[in-house]
Amino acid sequence: MEVVAISAALVGVSTMVTGLQKVAPYLEEKRLPKFVAMRNDWDMIPVLVVHVSEVEMASSHQGARYVIHAKYGSQGHSLRCEAASFSPACSIRHKFSRLIHRRGAFAASADISSTCLFLQNEFIDPVIQLKVRKAGPWRHIVARGSIPLADVKAMGKVDLPLLGESAEKIGRVSIACEGLKMQRQDLVQLVACAGCSEQRDAYLISGFVAKVTGVVVCDDDTSSNTDAAIGVRSNFEGSVCWV
Numbered sequence: 001m002e003v004v005a006i007s008a009a010l011v012g013v014s015t016m017v018t019g020l021q022k023v024a025p026y027l028e029e030k031r032l033p034k035f036v037a038m039r040n041d042w043d044m045i046p047v048l049v050v051h052v053s054e055v056e057m058a059s060s061h062q063g064a065r066y067v068i069h070a071k072y073g074s075q076g077h078s079l080r081c082e083a084a085s086f087s088p089a090c091s092i093r094h095k096f097s098r099l100i101h102r103r104g105a106f107a108a109s110a111d112i113s114s115t116c117l118f119l120q121n122e123f124i125d126p127v128i129q130l131k132v133r134k135a136g137p138w139r140h141i142v143a144r145g146s147i148p149l150a151d152v153k154a155m156g157k158v159d160l161p162l163l164g165e166s167a168e169k170i171g172r173v174s175i176a177c178e179g180l181k182m183q184r185q186d187l188v189q190l191v192a193c194a195g196c197s198e199q200r201d202a203y204l205i206s207g208f209v210a211k212v213t214g215v216v217v218c219d220d221d222t223s224s225n226t227d228a229a230i231g232v233r234s235n236f237e238g239s240v241c242w243v
Contacts, residue, residue, distance in 0.1 A: 041185035047179070055086060055174075061170075070128065079119070113206070152176065160174075
């Protein structure tokens with residue numbers, strides 16, 4: 001009986017390991033850099049572009065160092081992009097302007113100007129999360145916010161509230177999203193041209209890069225002549241390729 005039980009246990013473990021081996025490559029393909037490496041130049045790749053432009057926080061956070069992460073997917077099942085490190089500051093102009101009254105307690109701000117490129121697919125929950133943590137080894141999260149992807153696309157640009165540990169509103173972050181379909185060779189050229197940094201789950205573009213004109217493959221439109229923010233199919237002119 002003991003031999004049978006041990007044998008059955010080994011079969012169970014073997015089945016579990018085999019299952020993990022089958023799932024692992026599939027999980028890898030959710031990560032855009034890995035997915036790009038596995039595709040041919042003419043393959044179409046769906047890309048989710050998440051722009052993070054500005055963070056505003058309470059004046060008590062002025063001068064502290066933080067890191068902001070953009071996440072695509074639900075809690076515990078998401079792809080991550082470290083968008084930027086920043087230190088909120090209260091400018092003199094803001095201190096003596098009407099703007100401070102409209103912002104209320106959110107007097108400290110930082111310009112992020114970062115863009116995260118994720119692999120968009122139906123197996124990731126369509127949710128965008130933003131998390132702000134203290135810079136340093138402890139990785140303590142001080143604020144977070146989330147919003148359905150459809151809501152961001154519908155509104156264009158969104159000021160997403162950032163909530164603290166007690167669910168109090170301690171700031172907000174400006175984000176915008178768009179979904180594009182690009183040929184693999186164009187995405188590779190964009191990554192090189194825009195100076196993207198490769199992360200485990202995504203590509204990151206820091207700052208602004210100028211825009212060029214070309215043909216963009218966007219959602220269900222496969223050939224529309226337009227000014228392309230990303231996904232130019234014609235040859236790039238010069239060393240600039242996007243804004």
